[in-house]
Amino acid sequence: MRKKVAIVGTVGLPAKYGGFETLAEHFVNQKGDEFDILVYCSKKAYPEGPVAHEKATLKYLPLNANGIQSIPYDIWSILYSVRKADRLLILGVSGCVILPFVKLITRKKIVVNIDGLEWKRDKWGKFARKFLKFSEKLAVRYADEVIADNKVIQDHVKKSYKKNAQLIAYGGDHTRSENISSDTFLKFPFLKEPYAFKVCRIEPENNIELILKAFSKSGKLNLVIIGNWENSDYSSRLKAEYDNVQNIFLLDPIYDQRKLNEIRSNCLLYVHGHSAGGTNPSLVEAMYLGLPILAYGINYNRESTKNQALYFEDKDSLVSALSKLESLPLKEVGEKMSDMAKEEYMWVKVANAYARLFI
Secondary structure (H helix, E strand, C coil), rough: CCEEEEEECCCCCCCCCCCCHHHHHHHHHHHCCEEEEEEEECCCCCCCCCCCECCEEEEEEECCCHHHHHHHHHHHHHHHHHHHHEEEECCCCCCHHHHHHHHHHCCEEEEECCCCCCHHHCCCCCHHHHHHHHHHHHHHHHCCCEEEECHHHHHHHHHHHHCEEEEEECCCCCCCCCCCCHHHHHHHHHHCCCCEEEECCHHHHHHHHHHHHHHHHHHHCCEEEEECCCCCCCHHHHHHHHCCCCCCCEECCCCCCHHHHHHHHCEEEEECCCCCCCCCCHHHHHHHHCEEEEECHHHHHHHCCCCEEEEECHHHHHHHHCCCCCCCCHHHHHHHHHHHHHHHHHHHHHHHHHHHHCC
């Protein structure tokens, strides 16, 4: 008899938001014939959402999946799952404060991906950070299996909680290299010149301001960033300050995967500024496309790229790297990233690793 697996902690399917949603999408595609899969979705994000997607059943809750509402959203999903499923996959720790109670009423297996030390992110206030750190502690203590998406996170779990975590990253092989179409060139004529590229949420820990300052000071290479520029006072301020800089082009989110891949896969350089979290999905995708990576040199990014990419530590070192682009081994770095991704970051490998935990 097939096990019933509930996936908690995503905005929903079909995936259109972030890494957890993409993970859920590909697990459903890869393992929908082996498990009965139930995915919890936000009615706020999918007001007209279908009752099923591919091989998964969808259950909608009338809350946002992110921000402060993520806590009751995840708790509600977990309590539903205890009745509906044999196995729970909880993505993120927001709702894990309920796990001590849940473990009193059920012996069903609970697997938690603790994400990337969410409590360290600059966007959270003091209370939120304490709460998220407490939730992480409960998640690790009460989960039957803990998943870390990066060895640095795995080491943190071992050191802080004396517990072994399973190391499972993300896949990047859903991305495709595309030629830039005439329509895209017409809309974004600056793509005809060499450019660096970045796609991310516009948040402080992604070092957006540092990158914008460095490129505006260098002026040597165009920079194209796709992100949610109207999301906060921080992002709006940066857009107002840098939108008219000659070599900087700030684009709103692009949800058409083909159009995104047209712009991404033809850049001269992929700039990755994330300084919090574990293995970042956008980095893995860029690696799979064989893009030369210039990454912020924090331990997470060095681990994801096995120390084989190019790195910067601050604004000055980024300006310095941009000043000597012609001498940097961009082609060789891109080839190394592609080879690494095709070995490490494939969805079939990821899905198989999760599936082994649900048997």
